[in-house]
Amino acid sequence: xxxxxxxxxxxxxxxxEAIGSMNIGVIGxxxxxxxxxxxxxxxRGVDSDRVHCIASSRSAGLTLPYGKDHLTVGTLEDTVFExxxxxxxxAGPDTAxxxxxxxxxxxxxxxxxxxxxxxxxxxxxxxxxxNGNLLDGFKSPGIVASPNCSTTIAMMAVAPIxxxxxxxxxxxxxxxxxSGAGAEAMEELEQQIRxxxxxxxxxxxxxxxxxxxxxxxxxxxxxxxxxxxEERKIRFESRRILDAPEIAISATCVRxxxxxxxxxxxxxxxxxxxKVEEVRELLDGSDGIRVVDDRELKRFPEPRHAAGQDDIExxxxxxxxxxxxxxxxxxxxxxxxxxxxxxxxxIQILERLQNA
Amino acid sequence: xxxxxxxxxxxxxxxxEAIGSMNIGVIGxxxxxxxxxxxxxxxRGVDSDRVHCIASSRSAGLTLPYGKDHLTVGTLEDTVFExxxxxxxxAGPDTAxxxxxxxxxxxxxxxxxxxxxxxxxxxxxxxxxxNGNLLDGFKSPGIVASPNCSTTIAMMAVAPIxxxxxxxxxxxxxxxxxSGAGAEAMEELEQQIRxxxxxxxxxxxxxxxxxxxxxxxxxxxxxxxxxxxEERKIRFESRRILDAPEIAISATCVRxxxxxxxxxxxxxxxxxxxKVEEVRELLDGSDGIRVVDDRELKRFPEPRHAAGQDDIExxxxxxxxxxxxxxxxxxxxxxxxxxxxxxxxxIQILERLQNA
Numbered sequence: 001x002x003x004x005x006x007x008x009x010x011x012x013x014x015x016x017e018a019i020g021s022m023n024i025g026v027i028g029x030x031x032x033x034x035x036x037x038x039x040x041x042x043x044r045g046v047d048s049d050r051v052h053c054i055a056s057s058r059s060a061g062l063t064l065p066y067g068k069d070h071l072t073v074g075t076l077e078d079t080v081f082e083x084x085x086x087x088x089x090x091a092g093p094d095t096a097x098x099x100x101x102x103x104x105x106x107x108x109x110x111x112x113x114x115x116x117x118x119x120x121x122x123x124x125x126x127x128x129x130x131n132g133n134l135l136d137g138f139k140s141p142g143i144v145a146s147p148n149c150s151t152t153i154a155m156m157a158v159a160p161i162x163x164x165x166x167x168x169x170x171x172x173x174x175x176x177x178x179s180g181a182g183a184e185a186m187e188e189l190e191q192q193i194r195x196x197x198x199x200x201x202x203x204x205x206x207x208x209x210x211x212x213x214x215x216x217x218x219x220x221x222x223x224x225x226x227x228x229x230e231e232r233k234i235r236f237e238s239r240r241i242l243d244a245p246e247i248a249i250s251a252t253c254v255r256x257x258x259x260x261x262x263x264x265x266x267x268x269x270x271x272x273x274x275k276v277e278e279v280r281e282l283l284d285g286s287d288g289i290r291v292v293d294d295r296e297l298k299r300f301p302e303p304r305h306a307a308g309q310d311d312i313e314x315x316x317x318x319x320x321x322x323x324x325x326x327x328x329x330x331x332x333x334x335x336x337x338x339x340x341x342x343x344x345x346x347i348q349i350l351e352r353l354q355n356a
Numbered sequence: 357x358x359x360x361x362x363x364x365x366x367x368x369x370x371x372x373e374a375i376g377s378m379n380i381g382v383i384g385x386x387x388x389x390x391x392x393x394x395x396x397x398x399x400r401g402v403d404s405d406r407v408h409c410i411a412s413s414r415s416a417g418l419t420l421p422y423g424k425d426h427l428t429v430g431t432l433e434d435t436v437f438e439x440x441x442x443x444x445x446x447a448g449p450d451t452a453x454x455x456x457x458x459x460x461x462x463x464x465x466x467x468x469x470x471x472x473x474x475x476x477x478x479x480x481x482x483x484x485x486x487n488g489n490l491l492d493g494f495k496s497p498g499i500v501a502s503p504n505c506s507t508t509i510a511m512m513a514v515a516p517i518x519x520x521x522x523x524x525x526x527x528x529x530x531x532x533x534x535s536g537a538g539a540e541a542m543e544e545l546e547q548q549i550r551x552x553x554x555x556x557x558x559x560x561x562x563x564x565x566x567x568x569x570x571x572x573x574x575x576x577x578x579x580x581x582x583x584x585x586e587e588r589k590i591r592f593e594s595r596r597i598l599d600a601p602e603i604a605i606s607a608t609c610v611r612x613x614x615x616x617x618x619x620x621x622x623x624x625x626x627x628x629x630x631k632v633e634e635v636r637e638l639l640d641g642s643d644g645i646r647v648v649d650d651r652e653l654k655r656f657p658e659p660r661h662a663a664g665q666d667d668i669e670x671x672x673x674x675x676x677x678x679x680x681x682x683x684x685x686x687x688x689x690x691x692x693x694x695x696x697x698x699x700x701x702x703i704q705i706l707e708r709l710q711n712a
Contacts, residue, residue, distance in 0.1 A: 169678070171623050173529035173621045175610065175612065189569075193553050193568075196549050197549050197552075197553030197554070198553070208654060209658060209660075212549075212613075213613060213614055213615055214614060214658055214659050214660040215531045215612055215614060215619050215658065216656070217656045217672060219654065222651045225674055225675065225677065226632065226651055226672065226674030227674060227677070235677065248676070248678035248679070250623060250676050250677070250684070250686060252529070252621040252672070252686060252688060254531065254619075254621070254688075256531065257569060258569055263571050263610075265610070267606060267608075276582065298564060298573070300572070300573045302565060302570055303569075304565075304566065317582065318583060319581065320606050321581065321583070321591065321605075321606070322525070322604035322606070323604070330606060330608060332573060
């Protein structure tokens with residue numbers, strides 16, 4: 001388990017000061033993931049004159065807080081890439097598809113947080129703790145993709161187990177925060193609390209149903225087989241990150257009334273039987289994970305604890321009672337959707353590139 | 357699907373006026389399940405002079421609303437059973453163990469909503485739509501047990517599928533409302549909303565963590581294998597209700613910030629491949645179920661819709677993408693914890709007994 005005090009070291013232990021020498025653009029800086037990227041860059045000690053906030057023309061001219069400074073938002077246009085070494089994309093897939101090529105052609109490394117390039121076999125899809133080695137031969141300039149938030153949290157929990165015992169099948173059932181739908185969805189949840197406290201009807205406009213006092217299936221588009229896009233991403237991206245297309249994967253993705261940390265129940269069928277204690281020790285020794293599994297005091301992962309933390313909380317480790325050979329494993333995980341689920345992983349990719 | 361207008365008919369279509377001719381005691385009448393039993397008895401048209409509210413001496417003398425009347429709460433003591441034909445137990449397992457035998461010895465039919473007798477092979481564990489036939493040879497006086505709330509909701513969804521295609525394994529992941537922890541837990545959630553709206557810290561006293569803006573693993577006691585009691589109940593009771601001890605069952609039980617309806621994701625492995633359309637039609641024609649599965653409009657089961665309804669909502673029916681033979685089925689269900697999950701099922705058992 002990595003202690004918070006070591007939170008700024010890369011996974012090989014070297015300090016990532018290197019990123020402070022680059023000109024870093026945050027594309028989509030006014031969004032909730034962009035905001036988190038700025039927070040992390042400041043935590044990393046990157047100078048404000050190295051950081052460039054970029055957004056659509058609608059937001060141009062706005063100022064955003066950065067440490068003790070304020071940064072002015074520039075418009076996303078060809079010329080912005082001239083001054084950049086790195087472009088961190090915190091916008092949607094359409095923006096990434098439109099602008100990433102341009103950024104690369106002007107010499108930028110692009111790290112994209114959207115789904116635009118995750119299924120491109122020529123572009124690495126990376127969680128540094130798991131498959132950071134894919135970046136060793138990275139040819140700059142170029143594009144690296146950061147995975148979907150739920151996928152990243154699930155993978156942090158299961159990748160060490162996959163290396164230990166081989167995953168045959170994985171079922172993921174999520175309790176997803178509203179932050180994945182952006183700042184407006186987070187504000188909507190707060191507004192619903194105010195409405196209910198005032199005895200007014202609860203309304204929703206940003207999300208398709210209300211998150212307060214309710215849960216509802218994920219709002220992304222549903223395919224002919226009935227799976228929503230979030231569920232498809234978990235299946236496709238997990239197989240790609242684990243480099244194991246043979247794993248059977250199903251997911252059910254659900255929103256709950258939680259602001260910014262996702263939780264999920266995961267059930268695995270393994271190739272090889274395991275013992276709970278062995279898995280607990282393995283996870284406890286893995287980067288970016290905090291084992292929270294105290295059966296005595298009933299302390300397990302909770303979104304309210306995972307929020308704002310870099311580590312993914314994992315607990316409720318137990319063996320399926322009907323698989324006597326120890327090949328059935330259940331667990332529960334919680335992780336900050338905006339940090340490891342998005343902005344933190346993107347910046348860790350950058351740090352890994354600098355240290356590759 | 358049973359329409360709400362028919363909600364007072366038994367599952368064989370006969371009107372249950374018969375229960376109006378009995379003297380019915382509600383043991384634990386001041387609790388949230390007891391309250392729901394009174395509501396349903398009143399909805400069924402049972403005269404107030406037939407209904408006896410019973411609770412611990414602490415609550416004796418209180419009056420409880422019943423339709424347009426008020427009923428005075430009597431103390432739970434030997435003599436109360438003298439005047440009763442039926443004792444509906446809406447109290448905990450300790451109360452049931454202490455008093456059910458006494459009630460039977462004084463000629464009462466006991467229908468117990470607690471876990472006290474669910475593992476007694478001599479006592480039927482009944483969901484009328486599924487195994488109401490167990491009551492056909494019922495020897496009165498005696499005890500009938502009503503299952504755990506999550507189990508009941510899960511069974512309503514999967515029992516028809518089990519009859520169709522045989523269940524080999526079932527994984528249940530719950531989004532449980534706070535009502536299962538009683539009226540105080542429901543009030544605590546409301547209080548947390550008021551606290552947060554007022555900018556105060558959110559506190560919890562009834563439940564071990566806070567339900568607002570959070571989810572946490574079910575608070576029941578955890579065994580040596582790491583499963584909580586709610587998860588053990590789902591496994592044991594489901595096998596008993598389906599009369600299928602060979603089914604592999606795992607569960608993860610989690611509380612969410614929802615007042616009174618449970619939701620759950622269920623993944624099944626079946627003996628025989630199915631088609632989604634076939635399952636949808638089967639469920640649509642089953643008593644006590646409402647299929648809510650509109651992929652176009654993204655209308656699926658939600659606790660806010662299931663709350664206060666008799667029917668269990670079922671939707672998100674889809675086949676596991678990695679089981680080409682159609683033996684993997686996923687679904688999502690929501691049902692009122694206090695109605696079908698507790699009080700309604702208890703009264704439906706009574707109606708079934710009357711019509712047996």
